[in-house]
Amino acid sequence: GAGVSQSPSNKVTEKGKDVELRCDPISGHTALYWYRQSLGQGLEFLIYFQGNSAPDKSGLPSDRFSAERTGGSVSTLTIQRTQQEDSAVYLCASSPRSASYEQYFGPGTRLTVT
């Protein structure tokens, strides 16, 4: 079966522009996570969706970041008024249930803000 997919794989944008990053989780997975990986760093938690519950947004670094998950499946991470420090790889992971270590990662979207 298909794994987690993300698009685009690479995105170059000018400072101040908005960007949208997409994640298609594994079919049937109820939990979805977004992480940010900066150069030389580990994975920084951003946001977590579980079913129809309110998302855990505690990791979002500023109000320029937001995410939605439509129909309990596809998720979009939006960054408004991008800054150079937003440049990073954005990883999405899905899990078959909450409180599970079985997080399956997509290949990531590399965002470069010029």
Add this chain to the structure above:
Amino acid sequence: GQQLNQSPQSMFIQEGEDVSMNCTSSSIFNTWLWYKQDPGEGPVLLIALYKAGELTSNGRLTAQFGTTRKDSFLNISASIPSDVGIYFCAGRSRVNTDKLIFGTGTRLQVFP
């Protein structure tokens, strides 16, 4: 956000050598995980540990859950070129089991 301290940051070894890396935290975790990330890919789960003192192997990989519950170790025996990549530890706390906290990674290079 909170991160785990992982060491060493990078390793350059000869093929056939053994590798050791570790991860420490100021918090107690009830699960320790080790992931490997290849270039351009997302992390892939290698080993999961659930009990203090637990020692688990996956082929040439062996990981241990530290007895203090604040650290974990990963060993790779007889390294081969395809072991190249970045290894991340991750911990799951007792308080919030829905989140993983990741280490800063160990970059491994293997020379033939």
